[in-house]
Structures are given as structure tokens and as C-alpha cells.
Amino acid sequence: MMMPSALAFHVLLVNGQSNLLVTAQASPWQVVTLAGSLFVLFLLAVLGFFFIRYGKLWFQAYMSVADVSLVSLIRMHFTKVNPNVIVQAKVMSAQAGLSINRRDGISTKRLEAHYLAGGNVMNVIHAIIAAHRAEIPLDFDQAAAIDLAGRDVLDAVQTSVYPKVIDCPDPSRSGKTTLSAITRNGIELRVRARVTVRTNIEQLIGGATEDTIIARVGEAIISSIGSAEDHFKVLENPDLITRVVLSRGLDAQTAFEIVSIDIADIDVGENIGARLQSDQAEADTRVARAQAERRRAEAIAEEQQMKAKVAENRSQLVLAEAKVPMAMADAFRAGRITAPNQNLSDGS
Numbered sequence: 001m002m003m004p005s006a007l008a009f010h011v012l013l014v015n016g017q018s019n020l021l022v023t024a025q026a027s028p029w030q031v032v033t034l035a036g037s038l039f040v041l042f043l044l045a046v047l048g049f050f051f052i053r054y055g056k057l058w059f060q061a062y063m064s065v066a067d068v069s070l071v072s073l074i075r076m077h078f079t080k081v082n083p084n085v086i087v088q089a090k091v092m093s094a095q096a097g098l099s100i101n102r103r104d105g106i107s108t109k110r111l112e113a114h115y116l117a118g119g120n121v122m123n124v125i126h127a128i129i130a131a132h133r134a135e136i137p138l139d140f141d142q143a144a145a146i147d148l149a150g151r152d153v154l155d156a157v158q159t160s161v162y163p164k165v166i167d168c169p170d171p172s173r174s175g176k177t178t179l180s181a182i183t184r185n186g187i188e189l190r191v192r193a194r195v196t197v198r199t200n201i202e203q204l205i206g207g208a209t210e211d212t213i214i215a216r217v218g219e220a221i222i223s224s225i226g227s228a229e230d231h232f233k234v235l236e237n238p239d240l241i242t243r244v245v246l247s248r249g250l251d252a253q254t255a256f257e258i259v260s261i262d263i264a265d266i267d268v269g270e271n272i273g274a275r276l277q278s279d280q281a282e283a284d285t286r287v288a289r290a291q292a293e294r295r296r297a298e299a300i301a302e303e304q305q306m307k308a309k310v311a312e313n314r315s316q317l318v319l320a321e322a323k324v325p326m327a328m329a330d331a332f333r334a335g336r337i338t339a340p341n342q343n344l345s346d347g348s
Contacts, residue, residue: 053077057087066090067100072108079112086111089125096129106140119147127153131201134161138201149205156255160199163259166210168193168217178267179218181225186273189225189234192265193217193242197256207255216250217261231268238263 054073061068068090076083089111090100099105106128115121124143131138136157146153169176169192178190195217200207224241228234234241242261251258 054083057083061087061090064091064094066094067102068108076112079116081112081115085115085121089121092125092129096132098128098132110140110144114144114147117148119144123147123152123154127157130154130157130161136160136201142201146201146204151204151255153204156199156201156204159197159256160201163196163198166195166197166214168195168214168221170210170214173211173214178265179221180269181222182272183225183228183231183234185230186271186276187231188269188272189231190267190269191221191225191241191263193221194262194264196259196262197251198259200251200255200257203253204255208253209255212254213251213256213258217245217258220245220248220250235266235268238266 054070054077058068058070058073060066066087068087073083073087076086086108090106090108093100093106100107102109106125111121114124124140124147127147128138128140128143131143134157138157143153146156169179171177178192181189181191183189195213197210197213221241224244225234242263245261246258
């Protein structure tokens, strides 16, 4: 009969052609030791799996002094972070001489957080390295914020190092190739300008885009040409326009800093003033004709009224003439009028 604290198990021994079934009893300590051994073997198997899978990345980070532990690689496996991107970013940062301090540098957890937030980790690292080489102040938090805001932080750094040229107007945006402005003497000038800008990294978040720069510069150019006395002054000194435009601070609250504004081309267009005067004269002529026609119509109407009054007066005269015989007859009957022969005989 087995003891309550013992565990019976069967071991099958194979020796040659004979099989023996041996029954043994194990103590609780042996059971715990066996379970612990199995658990250790399981852990070793798991660690071996992860070491085989991520050992190359860990060794690469170790040799590059990138400060990426195997535990961090295992954590990335469960948090759905691509360890290849993180390790490559840390290696590039370490080799470029950037701070990879776990407290205030480009740490592994910061890169993981940016990756999980949907950011472009490699683009941020490239931008920070480019800014570091160009001696432009740009830390990881600022670059990550710019990237998460939807801006291309690498393009911003490159534009800050190498200013780019913006056409004003931009045919790809507005479909127009020139700006149309009119001087005070009524001559149209068609202008095409080029604006050289560099990125203002401090105002990149929340700053206006290229469309605002193009709109402001176009408005300033048209206003400057419109205040000129005549088109000859503009054609002789186009730099007067650019100086006036630059003095207005058109890059305020934008993500760019205007380096220069250059007038690429000026063409003389139509004589808008003469055309407007001609149109105004024609309009005045039409108004005068309309007023004359109205007065003529009023005169005709008044003439017809006079004719109607004459006809009415004639009819009244006819009526009055018709009443004369009747009045004379009444006078004869009343004796107020006598015949001429009778008066003559009475007097003789």
C-alpha cells in the first residue's frame, strides 16, 4: 500500500528483448525539483529562441555601443515594434556622436514610443544627424513633434541648410504663370517673381506653409506696382518693388524665412486705363442717348396731349356755336330782339 505523501509512477525499462515495469515512489522534494528543472528548461528554450532570432541585432548594437539590451528586443517583440528600425536608429545615433543617454538622450524607449505613435523613426534620426552636422539646434523631442505634426522634418532641415526657390505665382498651384498689376497711369504689367526661403524650424509647428508665402508676396507685389506713378519707373528699377516687399515682414507666423525676392520677368500688357476710359465714354454715350430718347418720348407725349386739348377745345367751340341760334331764337320770342325793318317803320 502506497504512503499518502508519496507519488507512484511507472518506468518502462527496455533491455534487449525483455521489458520490465518498475514501480517507484518519489518524495515531494523530488517532484518540486523536477518541476523547477522543467521550468528552467522552458525558460532556457524561450531565451534560446529569442537569442537565435534577435542575437544578431543585439550583437550589432553591442559592438556599436548603441545601448540596446536583449530584454528590450524581447519587449519589442511583444509590443509589435520593429526591432530592426530601433536598432538601426540607435546605431546611427551612436555612430553620429548623438547623445543616447537613457534619461535625456535618444533612448530606446523614446524611439519605441515614437514608433508606436505612428512616427517615421528613421526620418527623424536622419534629420537630427543632418541638423547636428550643420550645427542647427534640433533635439529629438522637437524633431519627433514636427514629424507627428505631419511635416517632413528631414526636408525642413535640408531646406534650412540649402534654401529653396518658390515661384510666385506657382503654375502647379494656381495655373497662372504671371501676376497682373496696374500702375497709376493705367498700364498693365505682368510680373513673375522668385522667392528664396529657408525653413524656420522654431516656427515649423503651427507656422503657415508655402501657399501663404506665395499669397503674401503676390499681394505685396501687386500693391507696390499699383502705387507706382507709371510703368516706366517699375521697368527701370524693379528692385524698388522687392525692397518694399521685403520691408513688410511677410514671413511672420510662417514656417519659412524669406531670404530674397527677385523679379524674374516683367512684361508690359494692355493699356487698361485707356480701355476703361473708352468703356466709360461708351457707357456715358449710352446713358446720354437713353436720356435724349426719354426726353424725346416725353416731348412726343406732351405734343399728343396738346393735340388732344386742341381737339377738345374745338369740340367745345362747336358746341358753343350750336347754342348761338337757339339763344337768338329765345331772344326773338322774348322780344329782346326785333326785326330791323319794324324798327325803321316805327321811327318814321
